[in-house]
Amino acid sequence: MDWIELIQLFIGFLIANILGYGGGPASIPLIYNEVVEKYAWSTPTEFSNVIALGNALPGPISTKIAAYIGYDVAGIVGSIIALIATIVPSIIALIVMLKLLQKYRESKVVKGISLLVQPVIAMLMVVLTWQLADNSIGDIGWLQTFIIALVALWAMHKKKIHPAFVVLAAFVYGGFVLPYF
Numbered sequence: 001m002d003w004i005e006l007i008q009l010f011i012g013f014l015i016a017n018i019l020g021y022g023g024g025p026a027s028i029p030l031i032y033n034e035v036v037e038k039y040a041w042s043t044p045t046e047f048s049n050v051i052a053l054g055n056a057l058p059g060p061i062s063t064k065i066a067a068y069i070g071y072d073v074a075g076i077v078g079s080i081i082a083l084i085a086t087i088v089p090s091i092i093a094l095i096v097m098l099k100l101l102q103k104y105r106e107s108k109v110v111k112g113i114s115l116l117v118q119p120v121i122a123m124l125m126v127v128l129t130w131q132l133a134d135n136s137i138g139d140i141g142w143l144q145t146f147i148i149a150l151v152a153l154w155a156m157h158k159k160k161i162h163p164a165f166v167v168l169a170a171f172v173y174g175g176f177v178l179p180y181f
Helices: 003-019 025-038 044-056 061-104 108-140 142-157 163-176
Strands: none
Touching: 003 025, 003 044, 003 061, 003 108, 003 163, 025 044, 025 108, 044 061, 044 108, 108 142, 142 163
């Protein structure tokens, strides 16, 4: 067992989750930076697959990503280390923030901070979406990517199909149809 890798797992997920204001979806671009770009534990395509699988399963996305990547890097111990690094900052922050919010709930500063952070989170999600779409276009082509995105959008917004079922359908399509193109 490589202790340096376990420490890197802990630090990588700790940093991503400390800075990931707004929960799992907001921390995904930060996790991507640590997992794919900084430590190269996963390729962009593998990370996209982990996100898709994680979205199809119940529960918070960041813990599922941490468990999978941690296990992939260092087995069960790696999974536990990555989960601890993901969960502990949230627990501590939640306790501290609840105490502060109770005390300063009517403060204009607190309300202003919350309003100003929302556009930053939105931009992080846009950048991650752009990167994942770029990877998808490189892997399966722009036409397939566009058709899949259009069908997914139609299914979720017009037919009101739950996103987990749309992701599952994309898995089936990618596994059983795309290999023959």
